[in-house]
Amino acid sequence: xxxxxxxxxxxxxxxxxxxxxxxxxxxxxxxxxxxxxxxxxxxxxxxxxxxxxxxxxxxxxxxxxxxxxxxxxxxxxxxxxxxxxxxxxxxxxxxxxxxxxxxxxxxxxxxxxxxxxxxxxxxxxxxxxxxxxxxxxxxxxxxxxxxxxxxxxxxxxxxxxxxxxxxxxxxxxxxxxxxxxxxxxxxxxxxxxxxxxxxxxxxxxxxxxxxxxxxxxxxxxxxxxxxxxxxxxxxxxxxxxxxxxxxxxxxxxxxxxxxxxxxxxxxxxxxxxxxxxxxxxxxxxx
Numbered sequence: 280x281x282x283x284x285x286x287x288x289x290x291x292x293x294x295x296x297x298x299x300x301x302x303x304x305x306x307x308x309x310x311x312x313x314x315x316x317x318x319x320x321x322x323x324x325x326x327x328x329x330x331x332x333x334x335x336x337x338x339x340x341x342x343x344x345x346x347x348x349x350x351x352x353x354x355x356x357x358x359x360x361x362x363x364x365x366x367x368x369x370x371x372x373x374x375x376x377x378x379x380x381x382x383x384x385x386x387x388x389x390x391x392x393x394x395x396x397x398x399x400x401x402x403x404x405x406x407x408x409x410x411x412x413x414x415x416x417x418x419x420x421x422x423x424x425x426x427x428x429x430x431x432x433x434x435x436x437x438x439x440x441x442x443x444x445x446x447x448x449x450x451x452x453x454x455x456x457x458x459x460x461x462x463x464x465x466x467x468x469x470x471x472x473x474x475x476x477x478x479x480x481x482x483x484x485x486x487x488x489x490x491x492x493x494x495x496x497x498x499x500x501x502x503x504x505x506x507x508x509x510x511x512x513x514x515x516x517x518x519x520x521x522x523x524x525x526x527x528x529x530x531x532x533x534x535x536x537x538x539x540x541x542x543x544x545x546x547x548x549x550x551x552x553x554x555x556x557x558x559x560x561x562x563x564x565x
Contacts, residue, residue, distance in 0.1 A: 282348065283357035285381035285510075286411035286452060288323050293486045293509035298560040301325035301361060302553060303514030305332050308546040310347050312517070314354045315546075316553025322561050323357040324553075326350075327512065328379075329364045340370065344377040351378075361413075363512070371401060375408045383455065383488075387415040391441070395449055402450040413488055413510075416445050417457025436475060439482040446485055453510065455488040458503075463515050464494025471499050473506050480507025488512065493519070497559045504560050511560045517549045524548035 285301075292299045302313045304326055317324035326347045333340050344360065351358035362374045362382040374382050382405055386397040398414045405412040417437035437456040446454055456479050459471040469491070479487060486509035492500060493516035500511065524544045529535060 280352065280354065280357065282351050282378060282380065283323060283359040284411065285325055285359040285361050288325060288357060288359050289411075289453060289486050289510050291323075292561070296505070297562070298489075298504040298509050298511045299323060299325055300553070300557045300560050301327050301363075301510055301512050302517060303327045303329050303332065303363060303512070304343070304347065305335060305518075307346050308521070308542055309517055309549065310343075310350045312521075312546045312549035313553050314350050314356075314358060316550045317358065317557060318355045319550070319554050320557050320561075321356060322557050323359075324557065325359045325361050325510070327361045327363040327514075329514070330362075330366060330370055330385075331364070333370060340373050340377050344379070348378040368401070371404070374405075374410060379410070381411040381413065381452075383413040383415070384451075385415055387417070391445075395445060398445075398449045398451060406450070411452045413453040413455060414445075414449060414451040415455040415457075415490070416442050436472065437479060439475075439478045442479060443482045446483055451485065453486040453488050454483060455490050455512075458489070460489060460491035460495050462491045464491060465515060465519060467494055467496045469494040469496070469499065471495065471503055473502055476503060476506040476508070486510060492516075492556075497555075500556075500559050501562070508560075511556070513556055516552050516556065520548040520552040521545035 288299045304310045313326055328343055336343055347360050360379045362379045364385045365371045365382050366385050384398055384401040386394040402412050435457055458476045460469045487507050488510040489503055489508045490512045492511045492513045525541045528541045528544045
């Protein structure tokens with residue numbers, strides 16, 4: 280079917296007090312697994328390509344993007360493409376022609392005033408191109424090899440009044456909020472600050488996004504969606520599933536050399552993970 284748009288999927292989820300699951304993809308197997316998992320539960324999904332994934336692919340966006348577009352157009356459920364954690368303005372400007380309907384512009388590493396100025400400029404450009412744009416305020420740690428952030432670190436949490444001003448002044452369409460999750464967690468032990476999330480949901484009139492969701496247990500994820508999260512980002516959980524399945528396969532077959540064998544079990548493991556997470560975060564979708 281035709282490509283869906285992230286803004287439409289997130290908007291529908293928000294109206295239903297549900298969330299759309301958004302999965303970061305690195306390989307064709309990731310893409311296929313996300314689409315197959317979404318199809319298995321008849322639920323829309325977002326395919327996300329991060330700036331780090333583009334760097335891994337020799338700095339070239341189009342090969343992975345075109346594979347994602349082809350998979351989305353052949354899917355039996357609505358699939359949107361999102362360019363994630365963009366810091367490079369040159370990469371940002373490649374988004375429209377590569378099939379992306381949305382971007383997450385990440386200037387959260389900068390002091391507030393610089394973050395706001397950079398995000399405002401990115402939002403103005405994105406909107407002129409018809410793109411939906413997400414930003415981040417507060418710091419969801421664990422990116423680029425950094426250790427997961429202590430959620431109690433000063434500045435780590437998103438402050439509601441500051442978030443309200445940031446959204447109004449930047450013009451973004453959605454905000455990733457720091458409420459206790461962290462990128463790249465390999466254990467599901469994150470405890471979210473649901474009181475803060477409630478305050479943020481009440482203070483803002485744009486959809487809220489949860490990054491670092493791989494480290495959040497199912498119950499916490501469901502509570503976050505009930506508390507106002509409308510887009511749930513997942514990446515590391517797919518890599519854990521894929522890597523674990525491949526390790527097990529090769530340990531049992533040390534003579535194996537055909538990559539199709541171990542990539543098949545890796546892809547199937549990711550399908551199961553995708554299916555489970557979608558069922559948790561989109562269970563109230565209509």
